[in-house]
Amino acid sequence: MARSAYMTELVRSVRGSLGRFLAIMCIVALGCGFYAGLRMCGPDMRAAADRWYDGSALWDLRVVSTKGLSDAQVERLSKVKGVSQVMASRTADVVCKLGSDQVAVRVTSVDADAARKSKATSAYAVSSSKGSYLNRARLVSGRWPKAAGECVVSADATRKIKVGSTVEVVSASEDVSTILSTTMLKVVGTVSSPDYPYTGSFGSTRLGSGTIGQYVFVTASTFASDYPYTDAYLTVGSARAAVSGSSAYESAVDKVKDRVEKIEGSLAADRLAELKSQAQSRLDAQVAAAQAAAAQAASAGASTDLSAAQQQLAAAQEQVDSMAAPDVYTLDRSQSEGATTYEADTERLDRIATVFPAMFFLVAALVALTTMTRIVDDDRQRIGTHKALGYGKGRIAAMYLGYALLASGLGAVLGICVLTQVLPRIVMDAYSVIYVVPTLEFPLPVDVGTALAAGGLGVGVTLASTLVAVAASLAEVPAALLRPRAPKAGKRILLERVRPLWRRLSFSWKVTFRNLFRYKRRLLMTLAGIAGCSALLLVGFGLHDSIWDIIDRQFGPIVRYNATVTLADGAAQADVDSAIACLRSKGDATGIVRVHTDTMLARGTGSSSAATDKTRVSVVVPQTASKLASAVTLRDRTSGAAIAFGQDSVVVTEKLASLYGIRAGDTIVLYRQDDVGNATGKGVRLKVDAVAENYVGNYVYVGRRAWRRAMGATPSFSTVYARVTGGSKAESRTSDALHDIAGVSTVSFTRQTISTYRHTLSVVDMVVVVLIVSAGALAFIVLYNLTNINVSERVREIASLRVLGFTRREVHAYVYREIAIIALLGDALGMLLGSWLERFVITTAEVDYVMFGREIHPLSFAFAFALAMAFTVAILLLMRPRLDRVDMVESLKSVD
């Protein structure tokens, strides 16, 4: 009986205040939904990648040997405990001619038979009856190669290659004929490979500009017949169940990796023995041939050059004997550029997901508290009646807690269900611009823990707010509750003490000021609401500034060259001269500077992991120190002061310096890197003279003398920086001409780099927009709710004014002036909060090789400020009919 009365009352109170019920429901839905939705973005993206990697049997470990591998070693690898499948393949980086450009291309052999028989069962899975067929690419168009000289190219490359066209291989790190059996590759199809999820870069290489621009798969027969396997790809069955990149995955893989690493030495020895015996038998054959020739010659009576031949053979023998063992490395996915870039992006999302939802919850709590307080206040009489009838406090509180539970519970379920689907989907779609990971389909997975945490927080916050609101009323005796609440007493404010000022204020301003401080809680909440809103807007605009600034500031003001020409090692001086002459004549080039460039690994001094984690840097050594300034502006970011650069100078760029806390006078340590990017040697220590402004990439500029002192070698200066004028036409004209010059290895223009960056950054921008729009919408709801409550609390006052004969306009002014002042204050506060928050988000979202702009443009402040004010004005306009509708007769009839 009592139970049903309770239910009846609950239902009636929900129906009676549907608007407020919905307000609580919506705000909790948004708060919980955003929390859960944003939190699921990272995991969903990782799940999508994992599904793809598993579906296409992507390698977990990759064993690389500098002198190749043979079937014997591959066989040994397959015996390692925990290794499920092994696939050996050949890979080589070459430079191809694509149109007028030269692009670094990674050529990999594919098991053409297995590939042809494989079948794409979905966008993310390729099935094959051959278990050892790994890294299964999905055929997008055309067919798989059958014969030598046929290839399939990436369907995902920014620079598309048509099926039916032919790609010419022009150079490689060694003679192309030792690598490939043909230099003309006919394109017969396009594929999408799980090994290259990131389209911004397919990997780094020592060739050309340093980035792989295209990958192709060819038959084994396209490689030179004696070109050995370069890699063995391994899968670890026990890691399959775990999500790639997770700690469970890593620990499963690491166990096997440890075992593989244990046999690295013996694999290397094996390979050495093989190579030696091969060489020996070749040599023996040569010796035999030589001896036969000698015998023939002797019989013919000529014995003159026998000793020379013998000497040659002896030297060859010595070479065979002194053959060094190859370096064997075992890599995991964390050393694969695409996979790690993707994972880093998802982790950045995770971090952003910790900032924004917190703000959302704060706001939701604010709204729940004000709304519940209002409901309880309105119900004073009813609470009093219940108390007078003898209901216990618990029973009455349960009533409101039930209401709050119902509203917030429904909101939480609704918000979580909708936003865990919508938000990750939007984010995944945004990222699909630069990643080719097939996105998950609806329904997206929802992590139970995350959903429970979100729902629990949302419901908990609302219940706590309700308790706070109810407790105060319950503490009063029934008689007091049955009487109308004494109106909040007027009070003098501090400002009135400042007599001269107070006297000068007009009457209505006095009222406004006093009202401002009358309801302190409401003041604070409105202030917080508006400040939050404008802060979020500023973050949006600021992020946009920071992101796009890097392009405008980097290319032009800092990087003054727009063309980079690299010459083959050991290019003749004549070739360099003609390249420079060509730049001048075809491209009207200015600011021509010859430099030596090198990719190295850098770290700071000290033993903390922050200092010992190495970062890839570009080292630039100008041939003539004084000329560097015409290619690169070295300056201090804050003061703008130019940095002097001489023969002994060492200048590092800002992001790199901040990674290791390096300032002028500190030391940086540079390491050479081996084929797979591991640091070698003890490293050289350089004393840093200055830190220079820079946004993209990490650079160390070293003076010629300082370089020689540190490395003990004379640099080759095989790179030329130049500023070609005349736009893209002049660039392609110059490029064509340069390629005809012997010794010119690659030509690249920053135009391409800039467009790649724009492409990548537009994604981040998109995510930012999503965040800000939703946050703005949330702030809008909050403002509306607060203003609504503000107005409804003052209905009596408004009615009194109307009776006195205040016009509508005067009433608006009277009520809104204080809201406008709070809005202005809140907006200003939001600018402070926003610039702080923006800094936080920027540093969280930044990648290691990019430094976003650190300033928010004045115009952005203006926009954010104006937009927040526009929100406020819009809400006030929306509320105007409510003010006008206040019924004088009704409002003044009785006290409650």
Place this chain on the structure above:
Amino acid sequence: MSFVEFEDVSKVYHTGEVEVRALDGMSFSIKKGELAVIVGPSGAGKTTVLNLLGGMDSCTSGTIRLDGQLVSGMGERELTQYRRHDIGFVFQFYNLVQNLTALENVELASQICRDPLPAADVLAQVGLADRLDNFPAQLSGGEQQRVAIARALAKNPKLLLCDEPTGALDYRTGKQILSLLQDSCKAGGRTVVIVTHNLAFTQMADRVIHVREGRAASIETNDHPSDASQVEW
């Protein structure tokens, strides 16, 4: 022509399906400078009369005039101006702005009309000369009602309308308020209309309008109204 004229005024409220005839052919008039009392049982339509006369609501049919002005035909904007310049209202619950001092509450009204009386003077008139800087919460009910009267008077209105002005006050305080109202009529020459269900108030009135079921049942004039301090109930 009389100062206040009600001619066959009807007011119908529509609440959902139900139609309530609050006034049904109400007619009466009041002369300038009179103190009129409108009495009747609960629900008779007294407050409705006052609301229509005060320009807070418009009638369904009939004509209402004040000082020759046709009130019943006014639009929302004109009604606002009418309330602003011609009417002073006193309610049962004082409806003061809590965040303003006594003086400021009076100034709130006087600042918007054409030739207001000095706020401090009016407050002195109602006997609150030394409470100017008190907030409503610091005043007793009677004192608050006096502030409300001062607020209405400071506008220097043509007509002072009071709805149950003593309803929330004790006997003694109520009497003080009545005296004050009678005084502002007699000494100030202002026309005052008081709505009440208390028949005792009729003794002090120049004119008594008995209202029953939305009509003026009878109208009496009182040539020798007694002093408000003599009224007993």
